[in-house]
Amino acid sequence: MTRLLIKQAHLLVHDNELKLQDVLISEGKIVEIADEITTPATRTIEAQGALLTPGLVDVHVHFREPGFAYKETVATGSQAAARGGFTTVLAMPNLDPVPATPAAFTQIKANNEANGRVHIYQYAAISEGLTSADVSDMETLAADGAIAFTNDGKGVQTAATMLTAMQAAAKVKRPLVAHVEDESLVNGGVMNLGKRSKELGLPGIDPLSESSQLARDLVIAKATGVHYHVAHISTKESVDLVRFAKSQGVQVTAEVSPHHLLLDETDITGDNAYFKMNPPLRTPTDRQAVIAGLLDGTIDMVATDHAPHSLAEKQRSFIGAAFGITGIETSFQLMYTHFVKSGIATLEQLLQWMVVQPRVAFNLPGQSELTVGAPADLALFDIAHAHTITADEFLSKGVNTPFIGATVYGQTVLTLVNGQVAYEA
Structure with missing residues (x-):
């Protein structure tokens, strides 16, 4: 059984508070969220405080x-x-x-x-x-x-x-x-x-x-x-x-x-x-x-x-x-x-x-919160470091945006769809 462990990501909890948590994913679902998870995993990702969201x-x-x-x-x-x-x-x-x-x-x-x-x-x-x-x-x-x-x-x-x-x-x-x-x-x-x-x-x-x-x-x-x-x-x-x-x-x-x-x-x-x-x-x-x-x-x-x-x-x-x-x-x-x-x-x-x-x-399936049992459709964002948008970084065929050259925070580090890596920086 493959297990993916995300270590020390910031999760949004009540009252807009961010809390460092570990998240364990198996069989396409979130199976555990805790301050520290020691369960052996097939792969461990060190989030280093990046923001984890649905x-x-x-x-x-x-x-x-x-x-x-x-x-x-x-x-x-x-x-x-x-x-x-x-x-x-x-x-x-x-x-x-x-x-x-x-x-x-x-x-x-x-x-x-x-x-x-x-x-x-x-x-x-x-x-x-x-x-x-x-x-x-x-x-x-x-x-x-x-x-x-x-x-x-x-x-x-x-x-x-x-x-x-x-x-x-x-x-x-x-x-x-x-x-x-x-x-x-x-x-x-x-x-x-x-x-x-x-x-x-x-x-x-x-x-x-x-x-x-x-x-x-x-x-x-x-x-x-x-x-x-x-x-x-x-x-x-x-x-x-x-x-x-x-x-x-x-x-x-x-x-x-x-x-x-x-x-x-x-x-x-x-x-x-x-x-x-x-x-x-x-x-x-x-x-x-x-x-x-x-x-x-x-x-x-x-x-x-x-x-x-x-x-x-x-x-x-x-x-x-x-x-x-x-x-x-x-x-x-x-x-x-x-x-x-x-x-x-x-x-x-x-x-x-x-x-x-x-x-x-739009009455879409899936869940809007990070909870145990939810499908592991997740995104990890680096909100700590600035990034300048450039024309050569896009995966889309289109580069037609006036925001090239803009400085932003929140670059995507990782995206999971059904627990599988769909994008990794």
């Missing part, structure tokens, strides 16, 4: 396969996830073929299982091609294992389609996840419409494209009783709408990406497409609003929207470059450094946003 959960990743393997594959994406400390991810359906049919979905799910280094749950599409008015066969797709339904990358443009989709998702008890964007208000924009876009001479996306469609959806969500989840929320108006909807009993959850918490349009000082993402970086006021929304519970969780692209697609002008940044390898470090180490939030809050709430909202 594996992180990311409900919004793009692994690009099938259809766009030159950007990322399930193998490279899941390796990157493990390097980021993530043991569970939810993969988006903007693929080719789009998983809107049972045949396409089961093929994609099988590929995830064959090539994934972490637990991968697959979204099915709301509609064919992410654009059709005809809603997918959600009953069959849910039975085949669809974790939820989304047309991420595209907003659902008609209220009638969204009503039908929400009714179908409610019937099969799966979340309906929305990329909220009214295309009639995008106007060919490449960044947020405002003072900065005018200064840079770049076409702007009206922030109303997000909040106006969100308002429509929240009304329909209340009428249908569906669990409605807002992807990558980015504007003050959107946060206000979700806060009000929650007060009215709407079953709504929301996520925010690290880049919308840490950057805003004033960080775009030139025509650098590494800052091009959808939704775009908004105003400083919007950034403060999403931070406030995260801290007060309006926004439930942090999700990366990990969106790798080739260098050719990003090393060009804002106009013509692809939207999106990578994030799964830098998310915990950035959040730990800028929120926990700075004192804005506690480590307990961070783990709520990156472990507990994603599991609860």
Whole structure:
């Protein structure tokens, strides 16, 4: 029987206190947690005070396969996830073929299982091609294992389609996840419409494209009783709408990406497409609003929207470059450094946003606490030493991030999935 012993790791205990503990793992599960464990082990890892947490959960990743393997594959994406400390991810359906049919979905799910280094749950599409008015066969797709339904990358443009989709998702008890964007208000924009876009001479996306469609959806969500989840929320108006909807009993959850918490349009000082993402970086006021929304519970969780692209697609002008940044390898470090180490939030809050709430909202198997008997999906982070992010360290095929050069704390030392090493520094 193989036994893995992690010696002297810091575990979070009550009241945000860290305590040095040994953790023994066998047969894919935690079998003992104690101040000192002397049981013989097949392998012993000296944690040297690194932080041991449950594996992180990311409900919004793009692994690009099938259809766009030159950007990322399930193998490279899941390796990157493990390097980021993530043991569970939810993969988006903007693929080719789009998983809107049972045949396409089961093929994609099988590929995830064959090539994934972490637990991968697959979204099915709301509609064919992410654009059709005809809603997918959600009953069959849910039975085949669809974790939820989304047309991420595209907003659902008609209220009638969204009503039908929400009714179908409610019937099969799966979340309906929305990329909220009214295309009639995008106007060919490449960044947020405002003072900065005018200064840079770049076409702007009206922030109303997000909040106006969100308002429509929240009304329909209340009428249908569906669990409605807002992807990558980015504007003050959107946060206000979700806060009000929650007060009215709407079953709504929301996520925010690290880049919308840490950057805003004033960080775009030139025509650098590494800052091009959808939704775009908004105003400083919007950034403060999403931070406030995260801290007060309006926004439930942090999700990366990990969106790798080739260098050719990003090393060009804002106009013509692809939207999106990578994030799964830098998310915990950035959040730990800028929120926990700075004192804005506690480590307990961070783990709520990156472990507990994603599991609860999407009804995921596994456990959010380090307890005896829990699956050994674990991550070990070095929170004591500074690290500078470099372009050559990524396991993802994508290096398209504006955070290259940033100094962070919390580099991943080790990630275990079912007690097996998925990543080791």
